[in-house]
Amino acid sequence: MLVLSGLLVLTSVASLTTGASGASLWKALTQLVQGEEISLRERVILFDIRLPRLIMGILVGAALAVSGAVMQGLFRNPLADPGLVGVGAGAGLGAISAIVLGSFLPLGMQASLGYFMVPAAAFVGGWVSTIVLYRIATHRGRTSVAVMLLGGIALGALTGALSGILIYMADDSQLRDLTFWGLGSLAGATWDKIWLAAPLIMLALAATPFLARSLNALALGEAPAAHLGIPVQRMKNISILSVAAAVGAAVAASGGIGFIGIVVPHLLRLLIGPDHRFLLPNAALLGAVLLLAADMISRTIIAPAELPIGIVTATLGGPFFLWILLRNRSLLDL
Amino acid sequence: MLDARDIRVSLAGTPVLQGVHFRARPGQVTTIVGPNGSGKTTLLRAMTQEASYSGEVTLDGEDISRLPGWQLAARRAVLPQASRIAFPFTVFEIVRLGLTASAEAAQESRVSEALDRVGLAGFEGRFYQELSGGEQQRVQLARVLTQVWEPIGAEGARWLFLDEPVSSLDIGHQLEVMSLLAAYAQAGGGVIAVMHDLNLTAMYADDIAILADGRVLRQGPPSAVLTDSLLSEAYGCAVRVNAAPAGDVPFILPHMASIS
Ligand SMILES: Nc1ncnc2c1ncn2[C@@H]1O[C@H](COP(=O)(O)OP(=O)(O)O)[C@@H](O)[C@H]1O
Ligand SMILES: [Mg+2]
Numbered sequence: 001m002l003v004l005s006g007l008l009v010l011t012s013v014a015s016l017t018t019g020a021s022g023a024s025l026w027k028a029l030t031q032l033v034q035g036e037e038i039s040l041r042e043r044v045i046l047f048d049i050r051l052p053r054l055i056m057g058i059l060v061g062a063a064l065a066v067s068g069a070v071m072q073g074l075f076r077n078p079l080a081d082p083g084l085v086g087v088g089a090g091a092g093l094g095a096i097s098a099i100v101l102g103s104f105l106p107l108g109m110q111a112s113l114g115y116f117m118v119p120a121a122a123f124v125g126g127w128v129s130t131i132v133l134y135r136i137a138t139h140r141g142r143t144s145v146a147v148m149l150l151g152g153i154a155l156g157a158l159t160g161a162l163s164g165i166l167i168y169m170a171d172d173s174q175l176r177d178l179t180f181w182g183l184g185s186l187a188g189a190t191w192d193k194i195w196l197a198a199p200l201i202m203l204a205l206a207a208t209p210f211l212a213r214s215l216n217a218l219a220l221g222e223a224p225a226a227h228l229g230i231p232v233q234r235m236k237n238i239s240i241l242s243v244a245a246a247v248g249a250a251v252a253a254s255g256g257i258g259f260i261g262i263v264v265p266h267l268l269r270l271l272i273g274p275d276h277r278f279l280l281p282n283a284a285l286l287g288a289v290l291l292l293a294a295d296m297i298s299r300t301i302i303a304p305a306e307l308p309i310g311i312v313t314a315t316l317g318g319p320f321f322l323w324i325l326l327r328n329r330s331l332l333d334l
Numbered sequence: 335m336l337d338a339r340d341i342r343v344s345l346a347g348t349p350v351l352q353g354v355h356f357r358a359r360p361g362q363v364t365t366i367v368g369p370n371g372s373g374k375t376t377l378l379r380a381m382t383q384e385a386s387y388s389g390e391v392t393l394d395g396e397d398i399s400r401l402p403g404w405q406l407a408a409r410r411a412v413l414p415q416a417s418r419i420a421f422p423f424t425v426f427e428i429v430r431l432g433l434t435a436s437a438e439a440a441q442e443s444r445v446s447e448a449l450d451r452v453g454l455a456g457f458e459g460r461f462y463q464e465l466s467g468g469e470q471q472r473v474q475l476a477r478v479l480t481q482v483w484e485p486i487g488a489e490g491a492r493w494l495f496l497d498e499p500v501s502s503l504d505i506g507h508q509l510e511v512m513s514l515l516a517a518y519a520q521a522g523g524g525v526i527a528v529m530h531d532l533n534l535t536a537m538y539a540d541d542i543a544i545l546a547d548g549r550v551l552r553q554g555p556p557s558a559v560l561t562d563s564l565l566s567e568a569y570g571c572a573v574r575v576n577a578a579p580a581g582d583v584p585f586i587l588p589h590m591a592s593i594s
C-alpha cells in the first residue's frame with residue numbers, strides 16, 4: 001500500500017511533465033515548487049491541460065480497477081468485468097446515439113449541450129441499461145447473479161445491434177469520432193468534466209470499504225454469507241449501483257478503456273491475496289498508476305500525435321491477462 | 335429449543351417435504367437420518383431460511399424468519415454439505431470469517447485453536463483449494479465452530495446446523511469430529527446434524543429423526559428409532575440392529591441376501 005502510494009506520486013509527477021511540449025515543464029514544476037514565477041504558457045499547459053488529465057486518469061483508473069474487483073467478488077468469478085452490469089454496452093449505445101443522432105437536433109440545442117452531449121448520453125445509457133438488467137435479474141426481492149450475467153450478454157447483443165444500425169447511418173467524420181470514443185482517451189479531460197465525474201466516482205469508491213467484509217464472506221457462496229450475518233441483498237444493491245455510477249462516469253469521461261478492471265485485481269490477488277479489505281484500496285492505487293502509465297505511453301509513443309489509450313491498455317493488458325491465466329490455472333479453479 | 339412445525343417445501347413444482355415436524359433441544363446431539371433424496375438437506379435448508387417453506391420454525395419461542403441476520407449469526411452457525419470457494423483464500427482467512435461473524439470478541443488466535451480442534455494444526459497458511467475434500471470439510475467445520483465458539487451465549491444456547499459433517503472423513507477423524515460435537519452439546523449447545531452413517535449416529539446421537547419420502551417416520555431416542563422394522567421401512571431394504579458384545583451400543587449390518 002505504501003509502495004503503491006509512492007508509485008502513484010512518482011507517476012503523477014512523471015505524467016505532469018510528459019507530453020508534446022517537452023522537457024521545459026519539469027523546470028517549470030521545480031520553479032513552481034520553489035515558489036518562483038512561471039510563464040503564462042507553462043501555467044496554462046500545467047494547470048489547464050496536464051493537471052485535469054492527471055486527475056481524470058487517477059479517477060478513471062481507480063474507478064475501473066475497484067469496480068472490477070467488486071464485480072469479481074460479487075459474481076464469484078475472477079474473470080468478471082465491470083462491463084458485466086451492462087454499463088459498457090449501454091454507455092456505448094448512448095455515446096453513439098449522441099454522435100450520430102446529435103446532428104439532427106436543432107442547432108441551438110447542439111450548441112448549448114456542446115461537447116457534454118456525448119459523455120452525458122453515455123452516462124444515461126449506462127445507467128438505463130444497468131437498471132434494466134438489474135430489474136430483469138431481480139425476482140421477488142432477490143437478485144440472481146447468474147441471470148444478470150446471462151442477461152448482460154443478451155442485452156449487450158441487443159445494444160450492439162442498435163449501435164450497428166446507427167454506425168451504418170453515420171457519415172465519415174462521425175465514424176472517426178465513434179472509433180476514437182470507443183478506444184478511449186484521456187485527452188479530452190477538462191475541469192468541467194472532472195467536476196461532473198469526480199463526485200460520482202468518489203461517492204462510489206467511498207462505498208466500497210463497507211463492502212469488503214461482505215465480499216470476503218460471499219466467496220463462500222450466498223447462503224453461507226447470509227449465515228455469517230451478511231445482508232446479502234443489500235450489499236448486492238450497493239455494489240451494483242456503485243459500479244454503475246463509477247464505471248458510467250468513467251466511461252462517459254474517457255470512453256471505453258478495457259482490461260484495467262480485470263488485470264489490476266488479478267495482479268493484486270497474486271501479490272497480496274484475495275482479502276477484499278486490502279484488495280479494494282490497493283486496486284484504486286494500482287489502477288490509477290497503470291492508467292497514468294498507459295496514458296504516458298499513449299502520449300509519447302507516436303508523438304506529436306496521440307494513440308488512443310484503449311489501444312495501449314488492450315495491447316499490454318491482453319497478453320498479460322493470458323499469461324496470468326495460463327500460470328494460475330490451478331488456483332483459479334477454471 | 336428449536337421447533338419446526340408442519341414444514342412443507344416444494345422444489346421445481348414437486349413437494350419435497352410434506353408436513354414435517356421436528357424439534358431439537360440444547361444439550362443434545364439431534365441427528366436427521368434417512369435414505370438419499372428423502373429430504374434431509376431440504377429440511378436443514380428450510381430451518382436455516384435457505385429454502386422457502388410453509389409452516390413455522392421457532393428458536394426459543396421466536397419465529398426464526400423474523401430475527402435479523404446478524405442476530406441469527408450470533409446464535410447459530412451452518413455447515414453446508416459441500417463448499418467451493420471463489421478465490422484463492424488461505425485456510426486462515428476462511429476460518430477467520432467465522433470469527434468476524436461471532437458475537438464474541440475473540441483474538442485471532444482462536445482461528446488456530448479451532449484448527450487444532452479439528453486436527454488441522456499448522457494448516458493456517460495453506461490454500462483452501464489445494465486441500466483434500468476431507469481437509470476442506472474440517473476447515474469449514476473450524477469456521478463454523480469459531481462463529482459460535484461458546485456453546486452458551488448471553489441470549490441462550492448456541493446452535494450448530496451441520497449437513498453431513500463427517501461424510502468425507504476417514505474413520506479416525508469421524509470419531510474425532512463426532513466427539514467434538516458431543517462435547518459441544520454436553521456443554522449446553524445445540525447440535526443438529528444430518529447423518530449418513532447409522533453406526534456413528536447410534537454411537538453419538540441423543541435424539542434421532544428418521545425421514546422417508548419427505549415425512550418424518552419417527553423422532554425419538556436411539557432405542558426407539560433404530561429398530562429393525564423402522565429402518566427397513568425407511569431404507570427399503572432388510573437391516574438388522576445388533577449390539578456389539580462389549581457394550582450396549584447397537585450397530586447395523588446390511589443383509590446382502592435380502593437386497594437382491
Ligand atoms: N433444487 C432442486 N430442485 C428440484 N428438486 C430438488 C432440488 N434439490 C433437491 N431436490 C429433490 O428433493 C429431494 C430431497 O433432496 P435432499 O433434501 O437434498 O435429499 P437428502 O435427504 O439426500 O439430503 C430429492 O428427491 C431431490 O431430487
Ligand atoms: Mg443431503
